[in-house]
Amino acid sequence: xxxxxxxxxxxxxxxxxxxxxxxxxxxxxxxxxxxxxxxxxxxxxxxxxxxxxxxxxxxxxxxxxxxxxxxxxxxxxxxxxxxxxxxxxxxxxxxxxxxxxxxxxxxxxxxxxxxxxxxxxxxxxxxxxxxxxxxxxxx
Numbered sequence: 001x002x003x004x005x006x007x008x009x010x011x012x013x014x015x016x017x018x019x020x021x022x023x024x025x026x027x028x029x030x031x032x033x034x035x036x037x038x039x040x041x042x043x044x045x046x047x048x049x050x051x052x053x054x055x056x057x058x059x060x061x062x063x064x065x066x067x068x069x070x071x072x073x074x075x076x077x078x079x080x081x082x083x084x085x086x087x088x089x090x091x092x093x094x095x096x097x098x099x100x101x102x103x104x105x106x107x108x109x110x111x112x113x114x115x116x117x118x119x120x121x122x123x124x125x126x127x128x129x130x131x132x133x134x135x136x137x138x139x
Contacts, residue, residue: 012060016044023077027084035087037075043068043089066104070097077119081126088129090117096131
């Protein structure tokens with residue numbers, strides 16, 4: 001996080017995944033939320049809190065509020081829609097999943113890649129998704 005002089009400082013660590021964290025995503029309009037993807041095959045939805053011990057010192061803490069599970073292999077990437085209602089994940093199980101963040105459930109599963117999905121994105125208007133894979137294809 002940046003201070004008024006433009007310098008960045010360490011404010012804390014979030015710990016809950018059982019393996020490497022592969023991706024993080026923050027919504028455009030909510031400073032108190034975060035998603036993290038992991039090689040433990042899950043995505044965690046976090047509630048972020050800033051604890052102030054005095055005016056000069058602050059610490060960020062977080063609590064996982066939902067665990068989004070469904071991928072059968074490492075979750076490589078996760079992004080949040082511009083309206084903050086959905087997340088899109090890509091996995092080494094060759095699939096993408098569209099998640100309803102208010103419910104914590106998969107609303108749609110996309111298949112078609114033949115190798116690990118490495119990258120996913122929403123279009124700015126959230127009407128299209130795109131993915132990149134180790135099969136050398138962008139879909």
